[in-house]
Amino acid sequence: MQAAITTKKLSKVFGTRKAVDNISLEVPQGAFLSIFGPNGAGKTTLLRMLSTLSRPTSGTAKLMGIDLKEDADKAREHIGLISHNSMLYPDLTAEQNLLLYAQLYGVQNPHERVMEMLEAVELKHRRLDVVRTFSRGMTQRLSIARALINDPDVVFLDEPYSGLDPHAVEIFDELIASQREGRTFVMVSHDLQKGFDMCTHALVLARGKEVAFGPKEEFEFGAFSLLYRETVGMGVS
Amino acid sequence: MQAAITTKKLSKVFGTRKAVDNISLEVPQGAFLSIFGPNGAGKTTLLRMLSTLSRPTSGTAKLMGIDLKEDADKAREHIGLISHNSMLYPDLTAEQNLLLYAQLYGVQNPHERVMEMLEAVELKHRRLDVVRTFSRGMTQRLSIARALINDPDVVFLDEPYSGLDPHAVEIFDELIASQREGRTFVMVSHDLQKGFDMCTHALVLARGKEVAFGPKEEFEFGAFSLLYRETVGMGVS
Amino acid sequence: MSVVLKTPSTFQQYKTLLRKDLEQEFRTKEMITSMGIYALLVLVVFGAALGQTTQALDLLQVSGGLLWTLIVFTSLLGLNRSFNHEKEQGCLEGILLVPLDRSVIFLAKATSNILFLLAVEVITVPLFYFFFLTAVTPGESFWLLVLPLLVGTIGMAGIGTLLSTITVNTRGKDVMLAVLFVPIIFPLLFACASATTAIIVGAEGAMDVFYPALLLAAGYDVIMLLLSWVLYDFVISA
């Protein structure tokens, strides 16, 4: 089977700073890749390149076999992204927000699909409320619904847990678990335990460079934990 | 010895919503109070009232024996606060920022005190750099220096760990530990383990009301953890 | 339920994006009220400024310039806010994640800006007439005013959309937009003001000024809109 994500010598330079430096990965379909690293390691930058929001300075990246440089629009059909921002319009209702994205993606039965997703995140009863009035947890749930509305094959998560209370975390975990079948996930996290538990593959970055990458089986938690601590101890670049 | 913080039936109402509802506490000097609770429980609101940034709707609060309503300015001499915001001017240097606060507080040897604090947070070599260019971890350290510049007796911390990488967390922990002697700390956190480990007193809030409060000895971690989970499970109010 | 995707036509996407802006405005009425109030305030300030004259001033002569100054300031305000909405929760990135032609985003945003600006003009131009022109007698083909208004509005909203996409990412967005927008829009402003003045004064040979000026404005519109359209992809992906 074709790999979900393939990168070759992927780099991103901001001015003279190499935020991502020569990263080559291959992540199979259905995998769950956790990305670790200290502040400023280039995790967000890597995720943004893979989700076509920013262009690599050099190197190539393929998503489901599609070259991101050559056919970004085709690749976008397969991508879902949950970032720090909810990407929801605060002055539209939950339903209007999802409908907007469903129609932009060209989902065939947009109204039904929106209802289905609202049910999945337990927000159907609040669908006519404006997002501005939602609490943080509710917004996060809706944001998940938004990211999955086009049934993406690859889902990117950038520190999805930050600021959630434990209950919100639970709900989120359940949702992710129910969606893992057949999907590829890439998650950035500062929580080693959690990130390691969930993953099938792990990547450690420091100063834009790959420190370790491989399927989980190759790592033993103790050693990996040590490696991670060491990497993080290198400090902010 | 006089209590560091005493509140009696403290309440704060926003419109019709009771954000903090009839909270009565007594925290002795030198204690470390951890506040837990789901999103929207009123933790931040309580902290803001205790640090004189917002006025209670009803009830009284005393800090080091000073009534906050009657003599807020006197109380302010004893207060240090680290909130989500760094409260630092991005366009001034680290030194200028600290000096500003030192002089406003009327610290007697402002320049020496600033140097001392810069050394304590290991930022002396960067003192002439503008805060805008600091990484998140560096900003957080400087923010700690700012909060402690007037040698406050009571320090309030609102989710100080959010977004820090493990190394930054370590540094922060060490700093707090070195400053605990003779000071009272009040910390809001979503991390039960960590918050419980550090504290001498614990408070659980839900929908503005006190669910549990007491010195740590009164709680057993297992039971407390259960109580906390239950409270948080009540969901966003 | 299995999800079937069928890439929608560009026009459908355009409609979806435009509808989003309109729905938002319909709910909050923020853009139109704030632009309207601002325009009114600017009118009042102008009135006060010109009311100083002890001798009667030939208001007809300056009215074209005044009207366009008013429109420039008001559209500055509207443009500033229109992209703030998109940035607020990172919504713009959400849209960029969707497989669609970048220029659709430009066209939809420019259209909604044009519509809001026109809506505001429908209120302010009569007010302007009321405040400044009832005391004097404007030329009889006064209604031709709509032509420069239309051409000017389209051009301003078009270039403004490009520029506000740029400035929403810079420090001090409001000033930056003004600093870029006013000089770049200037030829258009100039032509439209000429045409408007010619119409309002309605002197002999007014049409000899009116049509060339209008043509100039229209030409500028075409060039600038094309340029904005081409360059938009670079700006929005930066």
Added chain:
Amino acid sequence: MSVVLKTPSTFQQYKTLLRKDLEQEFRTKEMITSMGIYALLVLVVFGAALGQTTQALDLLQVSGGLLWTLIVFTSLLGLNRSFNHEKEQGCLEGILLVPLDRSVIFLAKATSNILFLLAVEVITVPLFYFFFLTAVTPGESFWLLVLPLLVGTIGMAGIGTLLSTITVNTRGKDVMLAVLFVPIIFPLLFACASATTAIIVGAEGAMDVFYPALLLAAGYDVIMLLLSWVLYDFVISA
């Protein structure tokens, strides 16, 4: 080292706060550049608007109004930014945590706003003269212009500081500030514009208009500043 606190005098705190604003500006030069450029743009737009006239317009008659319109818009911009700085990283709360009299914050902020506005005027008024008044002959006691400028600037910065403290916490701050600022400042604007026009035209009996207008403006200043000072505590602790 043991830390000894000695409550500093109000004046020392005032100096410290004011120095902070100046240091910040000194480093970024953001306020003065952006206000300066904005003022220049407004000048150019006015020039173009008035340059439309085919007959020579009596520029002297409107120049007072123009100058004050320019100042109102520029100060609107500056006021908007000056509190944005304080909000950016929650700095205002940091200051509020310090035991100090709230009115010191008002005085320091008003002073820095006055200073920035004056600095901008030092650049723009000569430019204004250059663009509009070199072709005509303004009255001979032209230099008296500094009086209404000073009185007007102080009043605008004072009330503006109070109002921008209010609006920085509201949605759509820029419009809200304009909506409150322009009507409240209006009497001052009017008086200053009268005084300025009288001076610039320099006709016979100009002084009969000038001094009463100036006095009116000064009176308005005093009342408003006192009011702002008293009310500031409520506003900033809200």
Added chain:
Amino acid sequence: MANAKKSHALPEGGQWPDAIAFWAVLAGAVLTTIGFLMAFLYAGPVNGASVDGMPEMIGGQMVSSKLLLSQKIFYFHMPVAIVSFGALAFAGYYSVRFLMTKNQRYDTCAKVAMEISLIFVVCTMITGDLWTRFEWGVWWTWDPRLTTYLILMLIIIAYFVLRGFIDEPERRSIYSAVVSIIALVDVPICLMITRMIPSSIHPVVLREGGMTGDMGMTVGVCMIGMILLGFGMYRLRFRQVRLAQRVQALKDELEEN
């Protein structure tokens, strides 16, 4: 691919034009000085009138000596104006190249060209304005040419303000490239406006029948001088900026290893 590789290689040091940059500046300065002398000593006043302190009759109009002297400004005013447009055109060209290749080098080129054009624009304003003072007796009028040119200057200033207000390098170069391309639209308008709006009082030489030989000669010398000056200044400045970037890049590389 080759381009992408080059773009994050070290900024290169000097190139061949740098060798002649200094000489170009020198030659430009010399030619301009010669032009200056020619303007007063060689080129005759308009229509062979003589400067003797007495008003002359030219084309049915009385023209004072002061005006005849101020006409000399023309020999500098026009070349400077032309060079300012030229520099802008180059900036636009490099901006397009930058957008096509994303090669940082072109961004630097465009920025330096903009700087040069700003210098020349300011010189045009100064010379033009001196002329305005003598010819029309005012410091400023809202003549279309003067206004459009002032606007052009404002756009160039806006370009630099924009650069100053963006912290991320990539964004900065893309945005400023777009702005400088848009700015280019103003150039033909500025050039054509005297021809399009007949009411404009700014003179148009080509419309009014041209110059005599000696005047043309002087203008030519000044023109070449100014072009050389512009080119030389551009190269010198470019080299300086580029070397500074190189030093920065080397420093970063050292820090990293």
